[in-house]
Amino acid sequence: MTYEGWIAACDAEDIDEEDVIRFDYEDRTFAIYRSDKSEYYATDGYCTHEKFHLSDGLVMGKHIECPKHNGRFDYTTGEAKRAPVCNALQTYPVKNEAGQIWIKIS
Amino acid sequence: MKDNGMVIIGAGETGARAAAGLREQGWTGAITLIGEESHAPYERPPLSKQVLQEAGEPSPAYIVTAEKLKEQRIDFIHGSKAASIDRNNHIVAIGDGRQFRYERLLLATGARPRMLQLPDSGSGASQASNIRYLRSYADALALRSRLQPGQRVAIIGGGFIGLEVAASARYQGCAVTVIEAGPRILMRGVPESIGRVVEARHRGEGVSFKLNAGIQAIESAESESIITFTDGEALAFDVILAGIGAVPDTVLASGCGLTIENGIAVDERLCTSDPDIFAAGDCCSFPHPLYGGMRIRLEAWRNAQEQGTHAAGSMLGSTEAYSAVPWFWSDQYDLTLQVTGLPHTARTTVHRSLGATGDLYFHLADGYRLAAASAIGRNGIAKDIRLAEMLIASQAALDPVQLAAPDIKLRSLLTINA
Known part of the structure; x- marks a missing residue:
């Protein structure tokens, strides 16, 4: 379901606190995060270093760690925080409306 | 002879990370990185996988390019093998006769493949050249x-x-x-x-x-x-x-009389038996504080990287002990395998199913402390292995029943025990 570029991604309860899930839409893939304060964020799915999906990585506070090389990003801003990653991650607007998580990918 | 400041022998993962680490940690003097190969430092993990599989013309996955090294004022001497170390005069000599005076020296010489030894057939013909x-x-x-x-x-x-x-x-x-x-x-x-x-x-x-x-x-x-x-x-x-298997490259170190013990022996700061010479990565053995100071040597990508960074700090005077939990991975087909800690130090193993993602094994030492964890399956095993790594570092006593129960989140055990 879409409206004005917003896409229904998942239910708020599909993601545990301080965790991340994968969301695929058409030929694109994203990672959707729920922080330890139950705030929701979204980024591109693949790490900017090598093509490993960040939804397989561990969320620690506001950081996501790549499952393979332990590079780290701040998923709230996309900023690269630890080698070997040096390029920032694309982030996307997210909203939680009555337990429905929407992301704006265009 | 000019002062070459911090000299690093070996331009692999460890040497490259150490050079970068010296700059990041504030060293503004000279850095000299000496590598045997002609390439700028590159990642070795793809050599058995992507480089052999990908269709296009391969190229090394550079850790850092020659331009970037130059930008960071790291003097990169490539295609040169260090020949000897004169500890009294703090001088490294390389094959072509050039000499480098060091303030502190890091040996990041890595390991070499163990050569196959065959029983002598008498004719000598059994030693295949190919x-x-x-x-x-x-x-x-x-x-x-x-x-x-x-x-x-x-x-x-x-x-x-x-x-x-x-x-x-x-x-x-x-x-x-x-x-x-x-x-x-x-x-x-x-x-x-x-x-x-x-x-x-x-x-x-x-x-x-x-x-x-x-x-x-x-x-x-x-x-x-x-x-x-x-x-x-x-x-x-x-x-x-x-x-x-691989054997640590200790030729230079033993040539100048440094202590060798399953690799170049270093202390918990990664300092050798010479206070101005450090060693890190595959070439060194070090006492691990999480395992009662047991001396170990690791041949793993993350260790090479983290010890390189740690050695840079030690070269600049840090007294912090290296205590990172060992970790490595292997990818074969779409299977991934990860191990953290030292499984051989454990006494019992507890299995936890990760459902479609794979299987996780906890390896417990005496007192139900976690010594290691290993997992096989999809990339998603990484999350639980990373949490297991934190549980190992915490050295807390754990309940095997909880470890085995898939519905008990590992993160909750960490919070309770932290």
Whole structure:
């Protein structure tokens, strides 16, 4: 379901606190995060270093760690925080409306 | 002679990270990075996987480019082998006669493939000249050119390098036989249950195994090599790769009288028996504080990286101990395997199912402290292995029943025990 570029991604309860899930839409893939304060964020799915999906990585506070090389990003801003990653991650607007998580990918 | 400041011998993962670490940690003086190969520092993990599998013209995955090194004022001396160290005068000499005076020196000389030793056949003919090894980018390119469809490939040694190459060779359509001296593959480092999963997967992909194999002789003719086994069997191959372990490169260190003990012996700061010389990565053995100061040596990517960074700090005067939990991974087909900690120090193992993602094993030491964890399955195993790593670092006593219960989140155990 879409409206004005917003896409229904998942239910708020599909993601545990301080965790991340994968969301695929058409030929694109994203990672959707729920922080330890139950705030929701979204980024591109693949790490900017090598093509490993960040939804397989561990969320620690506001950081996501790549499952393979332990590079780290701040998923709230996309900023690269630890080698070997040096390029920032694309982030996307997210909203939680009555337990429905929407992301704006265009 | 000019002062070369911080001198690093070895431009692999460790050397490159140490050079970067020195700058990040505030060193503004000279840094000299001496590498044997002609390339700028590159990542080795892809050599057994992507470099052998990808269709296009391969190129090294650079850790840092020559331009970037220049930008950071790191003097990169490549294609040069360090020849000797004069500890009294703080001078490193390289093959072409050039000398470098160091304030502090880091040895990041790595390891070399263990060479296959065969029983002497009397004629000397058993020492085949065409046995390949895999360590450098040049090795990988040479191997890549031989992995053509239908080629018969023998992999001697059922360890990680061998099995990753076996998967790559199958990907290229080769006929692959893994030859292992022991009763099972991956004898070192992973529990038998994981070894069985890996073996079954390889068999499913068409790889043949010859376990408990003793090699009598390898005879090479122009077009093929014949491996004769101690059980009398003889098999013909087009390509032979030996992946039977690595030996630390300690030539320079022993040449200048540094203490050697399964590698260059360093203390918890990664300092050798000379206070101005440090060693890090595959070449060194160090006492691990999380394992009662047990002296270990690791051959792993993350250790190489983290010890490089840590050694940079020690060279600049930090007294912090290196205490990172050991970790490594291997990818074969779409299977991934990760191990954290030291499984051989454990007494009991507890299994936790990760459902479709895979299987996780906790290896517990006395007092139910977590000594290690290993997992096999999809990339998603990384999350739980990372949490297990934190549980190992916490050194807390854990309840095996909770560890085995998939509905109890590992993160909750960490919070409780923190």
